[in-house]
Structures are given as C-alpha cells and as structure tokens.
Amino acid sequence: xxxxxxxxxxxxxxxxxxxxxxxxxxxxxxxxxxxxxxxxxxxxxxxxxxxxxxxxxxxxxxxxxxxxxxxxxxxxxxxxxxxxxxxxxxxxxxxxxxxxxxxxxxxxxxxxxxxxxxxxxxxxxxxxxxxxxxxxxxxxxxxxxxxxxxxxxxxxxxxxxxxxxxxxxxxxxxxxxxxxxxxxxxxxxxxxxxxxxxxxxxxxxxxxxxxxxxxxxxxxxxxxxxxxxxxxxxxxxxxxxxxxxxxxxxxxxxxxxxxxxxxxxxxxxxxxxxxxxxxxxxxxxxxxxxx
Numbered sequence: 350x351x352x353x354x355x356x357x358x359x360x361x362x363x364x365x366x367x368x369x370x371x372x373x374x375x376x377x378x379x380x381x382x383x384x385x386x387x388x389x390x391x392x393x394x395x396x397x398x399x400x401x402x403x404x405x406x407x408x409x410x411x412x413x414x415x416x417x418x419x420x421x422x423x424x425x426x427x428x429x430x431x432x433x434x435x436x437x438x439x440x441x442x443x444x445x446x447x448x449x450x451x452x453x454x455x456x457x458x459x460x461x462x463x464x465x466x467x468x469x470x471x472x473x474x475x476x477x478x479x480x481x482x483x484x485x486x487x488x489x490x491x492x493x494x495x496x497x498x499x500x501x502x503x504x505x506x507x508x509x510x511x512x513x514x515x516x517x518x519x520x521x522x523x524x525x526x527x528x529x530x531x532x533x534x535x536x537x538x539x540x541x542x543x544x545x546x547x548x549x550x551x552x553x554x555x556x557x558x559x560x561x562x563x564x565x566x567x568x569x570x571x572x573x574x575x576x577x578x579x580x581x582x583x584x585x586x587x588x589x590x591x592x593x594x595x596x597x598x599x600x601x602x603x604x605x606x607x608x609x610x611x612x613x614x615x616x617x618x619x620x621x622x623x624x625x626x627x628x629x630x631x632x633x634x635x636x637x638x639x640x
Contacts, residue, residue, distance in 0.1 A: 357408040373400040376410040433476030436518050439525030466510040470501045495521040536561045537571040548587045549611045554580045596634045
C-alpha cells in the first residue's frame with residue numbers, strides 16, 4: 350500500500366505540473382480474480398467521495414478508510430439490479446444464482462453490522478418495484494403485497510435476509526409468470542381476431558404485432574404454441590377458408606374470389622389453393638356440387 354500510495358502521489362503531481370489540474374485519486378484494494386475488478390473500482394469511487402472530509406487534491410486509499418473491512422463493496426450494486434430485473438421478469442432460477450453470489454460475498458465479509466441486512470433487502474424491494482413499472486402486463490401489480498417492508502425491517506441476520514428474499518422472490522416470480530401467461534393469451538386472442546376480421550387486407554406479422562403490442566418473433570411463437578401453425582400459415586388458412594366458402598356459395602370466378610380474400614389475382618389464389626388443398630378451385634367447386 351505504501352508503494353501504491355507513492356506512485357499515485359507521483360501521478361497526481363505530474364498531472365498538476367503538466368496540465369495545471371488538481372485531482373483527487375482514490376485507490377481500491379487489489380483482488381486476485383479478474384471478475385472482481387468492479388470491487389476495486391467501487392472502492393476507488395467511494396474513496397473519492399471522502400475528499401470532502403479528508404481533503405481534496407489528495408490520494409485516498411480504501412485501507413485508510415476501512416482497514417480490514419470489505420462490507421460495502423462485496424455486495425455488488427450491479428448484481429442487485431440484475432436480481433431486481435430477473436425477479437420482475439419471473440426468472441426465479443436466475444434470481445437464486447444472483448442471490449447465492451451476493452450472499453457468498455457478504456459471508457466473506459462477516460461480521461457485518463445488523464442494520465445492513467434490512468437496508469439491503471429494502472433497497473432490492475424498491476428496485477424490483479421500479480422494474481415492475483417497466484413491464485406492461487405488470488402495471489397493476491402492487492409489490493408491497495409480496496414484500497412486506499415491516500417484516501424486512503425486522504431482519505437481524507444474514508441468513509434471515511437470504512431466506513426472506515428467497516421465499517418472497519419465489520412467490521413473486523410465480524405470480525409474474527402467471528401474469529405473463531394471461532398476457533400471452535390476450536395477445537394471441539387479439540391477433541387471431543385481427544386476422545380473422547381483416548383477412549382481405551394486406552396482412553403482415555409486423556402490422557399485427559404492432560396492433561397487439563408485441564414483437565413479430567414473440568407473436569409467431571404464440572401462434573406456434575396455441576395454433577400449432579406459424580402466423581403466416583394461419584393467415585393463409587384463414588383466407589382459404591373464406592375462399593372455399595365463396596367457391597361453395599357463389600359463382601364468383603377465381604379473380605373475384607382472390608380480391609375478396611386479399612390476393613392480387615386469380616392465378617396466385619389458384620396456386621395457393623392447390624398447394625394447401627391438393628386440388629384446384631374448379632375441382633373443389635365441382636366436388637362440392639356433387640355432394
């Protein structure tokens with residue numbers, strides 16, 4: 350630490366000499382694992398925040414502030430944010446991995462101040478609430494119904510904090526996934542009705558996805574799940590069902606039927622009809638009249 354301090358002082362003085370700029374340098378601890386570099390960065394940032402009490406334009410190493418203590422930095426803010434996002438998305442397995450990661454760092458830093466546990470839990474609860482506001486299908490969800498602030502404030506141990514978050518996030522994720530199923534059912538139902546009512550227009554999955562407020566990929570997955578057909582296949586079959594009705598109930602030629610169901614001309618209608626029904630429209634009409 351003494352050598353690092355001297356190097357930082359030299360850097361600070363060189364910056365002042367060459368650029369006439371006074372700076373404060375924060376120094377975090379060194380860590381063996383490359384993935385822990387953010388810990389050193391966080392420590393450095395906190396050191397710089399101490400310049401108001403310890404003096405600006407100086408070198409402030411973390412060990413001068415928190416000797417033998419590694420509490421604040423081992424519980425990664427970024428991982429807490431990821432935890433909140435995954436909880437609001439209903440991804441419980443991801444939440445468990447993040448919880449285990451966060452708490453493994455905290456256990457390395459024990460003993461910890463009692464007030465840290467409830468404070469950390471409340472901050473995660475608030476983060477989940479913010480993430481929920483970004484989810485359209487979760488707009489009516491009241492996060493406090495799943496996470497009691499009163500119970501959170503009563504947490505006194507690290508194990509108690511873990512158990513509280515694990516059990517309540519598990520319950521919350523189950524609710525989120527149930528809400529997602531309802532939302533998917535709504536999207537599919539509205540998209541299906543849209544196609545069935547507007548089959549004669551130029552139908553595209555992009556226009557339909559925009560109408561029901563989802564992405565084309567997600568909409569297509571829903572059709573494959575609920576209809577066992579892609580969106581395109583469903584649209585074609587919807588048109589052909591109306592085409593078959595017109596063949597049975599009218600004397601319209603192929604061109605008129607094609608226009609009525611959204612195709613440009615009778616030749617294209619005939620080709621699509623034969624591809625799906627294995628006979629051409631004329632044969633279908635004749636066969637139906639025989640019945």
